[in-house]
Amino acid sequence: DARVTQTPRHKxxxxxxxxxxxxxxxxxxxxxxxxxxxxxxGLELLAYFRNRAPLDDSGMPKDRFSAEMPDATLATLKIxxxxxxxxxxxxxASGFFPQGYEQYxxxxxxxxxT
Amino acid sequence: xxxxxxxxxxxxxxxxxSAVIKCTYSDSASNYFPWYKQELGKGPQLIIxxxxxxxxxxxxxxxxxxxxxxxxxxxxxxxxxxxxxxxxxxAASIGLELSFGAGTTVTVRA
Numbered sequence: 610d611a612r613v614t615q616t617p618r619h620k621x622x623x624x625x626x627x628x629x630x631x632x633x634x635x636x637x638x639x640x641x642x643x644x645x646x647x648x649x650x651g652l653e654l655l656a657y658f659r660n661r662a663p664l665d666d667s668g669m670p671k672d673r674f675s676a677e678m679p680d681a682t683l684a685t686l687k688i689x690x691x692x693x694x695x696x697x698x699x700x701x702a703s704g705f706f707p708q709g710y711e712q713y714x715x716x717x718x719x720x721x722x723t
Numbered sequence: 724x725x726x727x728x729x730x731x732x733x734x735x736x737x738x739x740x741s742a743v744i745k746c747t748y749s750d751s752a753s754n755y756f757p758w759y760k761q762e763l764g765k766g767p768q769l770i771i772x773x774x775x776x777x778x779x780x781x782x783x784x785x786x787x788x789x790x791x792x793x794x795x796x797x798x799x800x801x802x803x804x805x806x807x808x809x810x811x812x813x814a815a816s817i818g819l820e821l822s823f824g825a826g827t828t829v830t831v832r833a
Contacts, residue, residue: 613766640819642819651823651824651825651826652767652812652823654820654821654822657819657820659819664819665820700766700767702766704819706819710755710757710772710774710816710819711757711769711772712757712769712821713769714759714766714767714768714769715766716765716766717765717766
């Protein structure tokens, strides 16, 4: 069945290292979202793309985070340099707008920065 | 931006009883209200949603109600089962941007 996939599922890295997270949206979906989940802040929207074009990234720390969509089947979220406060679970979600409002989430990447 | 508040933060119910989770939102322009279920180690799963032109929607044991005037919406789970134990999130959006509530941890006691 159609699902959003994310890799890696877990990542442990040292402060200062670059981290790249990947997402494959559901085939045919035209909108991709990146969220971050922490105990303190809950689920936060970081950025989203529609038809591969960035629509909004106001939720993302610009100095160290970057999000791209090289093609319709791949979205990436990079953190460089990583910091301990970036430790969280990062989710990708996809949808097909404007025909539907639904967003379908992937399993997430659990990032730990030491 | 939109602010969504969710209550209660934890809910324990006896198997077979009903569970109700309530959310309020701040922006009257919000027009889409989904509910997600998140199990440990998994991503949020969309379980039901409602749009602002509908007052109630039901899917088997799950129902959602929306009161636009009061700006609140609720999730009702009837005949709860152990597999309903999870964290439930409400959300509200204007267009594409979802704002989430803080979540409700539901425990169904056997």
